[in-house]
Amino acid sequence: MGQVRFKALTEVLNRKPVEIHREENLVSDYFGMLVFNQPKMKKYLSKEAYKAVTDAIENGTTINRKMADQVAQGMKTWAIENGATHYTHWFHPLTDGTAEKHDAFIVHGADGSVIESFSGNLLAQQEPDASSFPSGGIRQTFEARGYTAWDPTSPAFISETTLTIPTIFISYTGEALDYKTPLLRAISAVDKAATAVCQYFDKNVTSVHTNLGWEQEYFLIDEALFIARPDLVLTGRTLMGHAASKDQQLDDHYFSSIPTRANRFMQDVENEAYKLGIPLKTRHNEVAPNQFEFAPIYEEANLANDHNQLIMDIMQKIARRHNFRVLFHEKPFKGINGSGKHNNWSLETNTGVNLFSPGKNPKSNLQFLTFVVNALKAVHDGQDLLRASILTASNTHRLGANEAPPSILSVFLGTEVSNMLDLMEEAVVDRKMTPDEKTALKLNIGRIPEIILDSTDRNRTSPFAFTGNRFEFRAVGSSANNASALIVLNALVANQLQKFQVAVDALIEKNVKKDEAIFQVLKDLIIQSKPIRFNGDGYSEDWVKEAAKRGLTNIKNVPDSLEAYNRPEFKNMFLKLEIFNDSEIHGRVEVEYEKFIMKIQIESRVLADMALNHIVPIAIEYQTMLLENVRNMKEVFTAEEFKEFATNRIDLIKEIGMHISAIKTLRKEMIEARKSANVIIDAVSKAKAYDTLVKPYLEEIREHIDKLELIVDDEKWPLPKYRELLFTR
Ligand code: ADP
Ligand code: MG
16 A cells, blocks of 8 residues: 555554543533623723724724724723733635734833733724735735724634734725625625615614525545645645545435544534634534534624634634544535535514514515515526626536536525415406405415425525525535625625615506505516526436526536626626725636636646656556566466466556556646646636636546556555545544
């Protein structure tokens, strides 16, 4: 066995269970102990400062410098009492992951001494050396520097010994360089649009916030095996590896008992999460071997997304303690399930009403239907943009594979809500209903809650499913920043709600009664958005054909998909809602193209190296062994016997030779393809060249390597195999 592989497997066999710290207190006793949350603010801030912060959180008011100074003092005192020595602004640049730069609290005191200090200025704003973060050219065009600014709506927390302050990250000219800034803008856009529409139903609604409940899927791989796989280390996925004889065929992993090592890891993660106020609720095995999921109780979307980024970071750190590595890649292993991050999304009013939850009376149910139908229309019209928000180099491997949502956007509503919409569509004839029809409709609308509670139909093949009181966007990738999807989803829904309001108001102007006007507009929307509704099997071949007939798009590659951002209708929408300006859209799309190019480039390089350094030499070694064997046979056997015994051996030698040559030829061709792509200046053309000219080689070369894996002596194979990566725990 290859030495590295042998050592790695030995190490795994000798693993001792890691002892974990078990909290003796109830979770409710220590939940949020490391968060500067409202109770702590109350204790550490003056009444004035406390009010300034809560006003900022609740009403979006700004906090002046004097108040910021007071808040900074309170935060510092609390943080130092809890072991913090440093502070950092923490933000979501347009990379995978978050960014932070720690500074100690110390400043010079008298006589060469130092004292701990932290000011409102430092809390409110900082200027990280930002030149190395992707901006898609925004900083070159405008101003080289960028700065971070405190987001008081997401509370500061202590991470190890650092007071961590969630911030936005923008250029000096105000362009967003991160995910959080446009997310906050999109949340605000939907707030305004939804609040206005709620006025038709309830005058007490003054604000609407977005909720997000994410479900984070991931793989846990033993660290020793991980390190023995340069492809996993450098790209997050296996670029080669033949399927194990057994993987998920028996469905024996999903929801089965959690392996002890994984369970301890999860307990450790939960423990940390609770201290940081992350309400992790659910843990279970996923479908693929060594694949798992964490899900919290849903929270306000901005906070929930911070918590998701934070938990991904915590999981990676804690995994090391347990000699694991976490894989967040959407498709680390060919042929078995990949990982997603379902986004459970809903809108909630300040009066505590979930707008996607059927109400108790016809009026609140009309409100419910209004929001469902508008969401439906938003997804229908924005299908290409939604796809662009989630399709990445890594997520393309997952989408459309037999276990993951297809790259065709569709909405599952369940039979009951679907029937309801059908009924509304038929009921409003000639734009006027008879009193009987109205009564019937109202009766039916009134019955929705019972129906939905009774209804058990669930559809796991839909990329966008209504699940009783929320929509679940299932196409989001496991490694993604949820904001990318949420910005687009909220923008589309805000935009649609605005159009809805304009249409309803126009009818009211013409003396149509309010309810009637709402019905009429909803009917139009129901008809227009019909193609996007699909309750059947999203994995089936028939659906691909049916969707094409309906005119739904099915774009599977990143470069084409990204073009949606620049389509005038979407661009104008972003501008109008003030979520992105022109250069922000341009910059963001540029960054996405760049990321795509880089990811394929890195994979291509890693594969080329491994093919040459890891695989070919071993194949040659084994081939030489066989040749030796044949030569010896010739000495021992008669010509007749030799023919009988050596023929298949010679065939094998030829087969190995064929794969080696193919690998070498394809490798050369791939490098040439890269060279020709690299000279292209324009990012879009370059990304397309990488997609169509370079990327296909990854699969082609892999096939030869995977064939060799089956042939070559297991004793010699240098890389941990799928069965070892996936079944050691
Ligand atoms: P599943 O059956 O799809 O695995 P779960 O019951 O585990 O779903 O819930 C998935 C996520 O949906 C959780 O984070 C949960 O808090 C969240 N969720 C539940 N209700 C809502 C809602 N109204 N809005 C947003 N998220 C919600
Ligand atoms: Mg779910």
